[in-house]
Amino acid sequence: xxxxxxxxxxxxxxxxxxxxxxxxxxxxxxxxxxxxxxxxxxxxxxxxxxxxxxxxxxxxxxxxxxxxxxxxxxxxxxxxxxxxxxxxxxxxxxxxxxxxxxxxxxxxxxxxxxxxxxxxxxxxxxxxxxxxxxxxxxxxxxxxxxxxxxxxxxxxxxxx
Numbered sequence: 001x002x003x004x005x006x007x008x009x010x011x012x013x014x015x016x017x018x019x020x021x022x023x024x025x026x027x028x029x030x031x032x033x034x035x036x037x038x039x040x041x042x043x044x045x046x047x048x049x050x051x052x053x054x055x056x057x058x059x060x061x062x063x064x065x066x067x068x069x070x071x072x073x074x075x076x077x078x079x080x081x082x083x084x085x086x087x088x089x090x091x092x093x094x095x096x097x098x099x100x101x102x103x104x105x106x107x108x109x110x111x112x113x114x115x116x117x118x119x120x121x122x123x124x125x126x127x128x129x130x131x132x133x134x135x136x137x138x139x140x141x142x143x144x145x146x147x148x149x150x151x152x153x154x155x156x157x158x159x160x
Contacts, residue, residue, distance in 0.1 A: 038126070038139070039051070047140060049066055049067050049074075050066040051066075052064065053066040061112050063075055064076045069150060072121065073116055074139055083102045084129070122142055
């Protein structure tokens with residue numbers, strides 16, 4: 001396609017150009033570098049988890065790491081897409097659309113946190129810019145604590 005050809009987006013696409021479409025398609029929704037770094041460290045600590053899994057049956061949202069029996073859901077949020085207070089910069093191109101999109105993501109994140117918490121889950125959220133070792137330590141401590149709590153509850157005699 002040369003410069004004189006008019007780009008026609010595929011049906012359902014909102015991309016303004018072919019290069020913008022390629023850019024957007026390259027953005028990962030899972031297995032990002034920050035996620036992988038944290039997962040490697042947590043795995044090295046001996047913890048096992050499900051990746052990009054739904055914590056609750058019928059729940060359409062997925063957590064980046066799910067520790068089922070301990071009921072811990074971990075999310076590693078991108079600074080741009082989730083509106084990081086430190087690093088989010090409002091877009092210069094199509095600001096109405098993108099700002100609304102990010103605002104919707106933040107609202108959905110809060111709703112997810114609320115629903116999981118109400119279901120007895122511990123929700124851990126980390127920003128992509130946070131040191132992976134720090135995140136992994138918090139995850140390991142939380143999962144170990146929750147697992148110990150579950151063990152104590154199972155070992156306690158049933159009330160009469």
